[in-house]
Structure formats: structure tokens, C-alpha cells
Amino acid sequence: MAVDLLDAPLRISWDICPPGQSPLNRQQLLLVADQLSAAGVFFVTLEEAPLAHPEIQGLLEALRQGGCQVSLLSKVSPAELEVLAQLGSDFNLFVDVDRFCSAGQLDAPALATALKQVQQTHADPALLWTPSRGQLALLPELLKFCSHQQVSRLKLPNQKIGVNPKKSQLDNLPDCTDLGELEKSIAAGDLPARNGLQLEVHDLFLWELLQPLTGGQRSEYGGCQAANSLGHISVAAELFPCSSWPEPLGSLLENELLDLWQSASRLQIREAIQQVPVGCDGCRDYQVCFGGCRGLSRFCRTDDLGRDLLCAERR
Ligand code: SF4
Structure with missing residues (x-):
């Protein structure tokens, strides 16, 4: 695999206020925001209840002034709606579909209500969904929902496993059986028309199945981008190669991001990714x-095959 080694990540996801964990204070938040700006990170996605942080407005301003394009994830609780109403619209807003999926069903009426509530505070919110095991077959229904509700953008990001993934969490990741179920459903004609939807699909195997809706175009793919164009920041300001790779590179409160990106640990990860599994x-x-995805294959597979969790076999 020949991929240019970047001096800094282009995209960073950042956990801001996960329930039960201590968030950074204002000074620490702004210090990390300064680091992202100084390193020239283009895209920053604020995750894990960013709207619950009392300094969210200051953080958004700092990131925007630093030239970062900011996205923010919301579960659309009443408290989050109150904060959203104060924030303006100068960021991309994603509604997290996860809480509207349970027991193998999509609660479309509840999702539609949440979407309408958000639309009163923010123009054109998008949806974001990270399906768990057994849920991928709900995707055609979610796509139909997007079509009916005229949602303009749906993002299916990488599977986040966090800093200390528990076994139960790993057991809950979709695998190739899930992909097979989705394939059958698509073959049976379950995909709706594209209807203007912008569909962003991180996983290559999922993207392949959804090509009729992605327009057959995928931005240039040079393989797993952990520790290269992708990075992740934990609530404690530890920098990670990606949200699917739970090995910290160091603290952004104590180190420069650009130094961590040149560290031996980061380079070893890139070398490991260069090897053919x-x-x-x-x-x-x-x-x-x-x-x-090499992070998931490295930390979540129970065999030593090392290939993507959604890949059933060599081609
Ligand atoms: S075996 Fe699967 S994961 Fe590996 S290169 Fe082939 S298609 Fe990709």
C-alpha cells in the first residue's frame, strides 16, 4: 500500500462530554482547539454529548476562528434542543439515529419528531447512524425514511470502539453475516431511489453494496487512514490514531499534536497498516x-486473519 504520510490528520473526531466522565475545563478545551487549528486540521466532529458541555459555544467559536469546519452530533434531548436554540447554525449538525433503533426496529415516528424539533433550531440537519450487530438490515428502512422526510445527508461512519472497549461492545459490532442479510434485502429490491440524498459511507464493503445510492463515486481511497488522515481525541484529551484504534499516542495537554504525529508510536502504526494481513x-x-478497517480487525477479530470485519472471504 503506498499512501502519503501526512504531517497532521485532516479529520478528527473528539469526545466532549461522555456521561459519567469528567470533561475538560474551558482552558483545556481551548488549548486542544488551538492545537487543532495550528496543525491545520480541516474537519472536526464533536461527539459524545458535546451540547452538554457548558463551554460549547466558546469551543465552537475557537474552532471556527482557527479555520476548522465543525460538525456536531446530537441525540436530540430536550436539554440539547435548548442549547441548540442558542448556538446559531454555523456548523454541521448530525442527529444520532442510534437511540431510535432498538429491538430490530427503527422508530420512524420518533425520529421524524426529533428531526422536526431540530429543524426549528438548525437548517438542514443530517442523520448519522452507526449500526450494531443485527441492525444493518434496517438500513433500507432508514433510507426510505430519508427519502420521505427529504433528509439531504446521511452518514454511516466507522465503528467507534472507544478508549477501553468492553467485550460486550466488541461482540455488538456488525460482521459479514449482517452484510449478507443486507445484501439479500437489496437484491430483493429494498433500496429506494436516491432522491437527492448525499450518502457518506465509511466502510468499503457497505459502500460497495450501496453504490446505486452513492452515485458509484468514492473519494480517493488509499486504505485504512488511522494515524494518517484520521485521528481521534478522547474526553481526557488523549490523541488516538482513529476512534476504531484504541492505542493512545499521548496527551494533547502535554504534547504538541504535530510532535505526536511524528512520534515512533504513530509511525509504527502506519508501518503495521502497510503489511498485508x-x-x-x-x-x-x-x-x-x-x-x-485495520483498527477493528486488529482489536476485535478473534482469529489472526487481520482482514476487515465485514469481509467474508478472499476474492
Ligand atoms: S480479503 Fe477481504 S479485506 Fe482482504 S483485501 Fe480481499 S476483500 Fe479486502
């Missing part, structure tokens, strides 16, 4: 896929 050896599509 055992389970991909001889696959005809390796030059297209490069083994998929």
Missing part, C-alpha cells in the same frame, strides 16, 4: 481494499 494474502482485490 494474513487473511488478505492472495486476494485479487487487495489493491482496491487494502484489507479495510
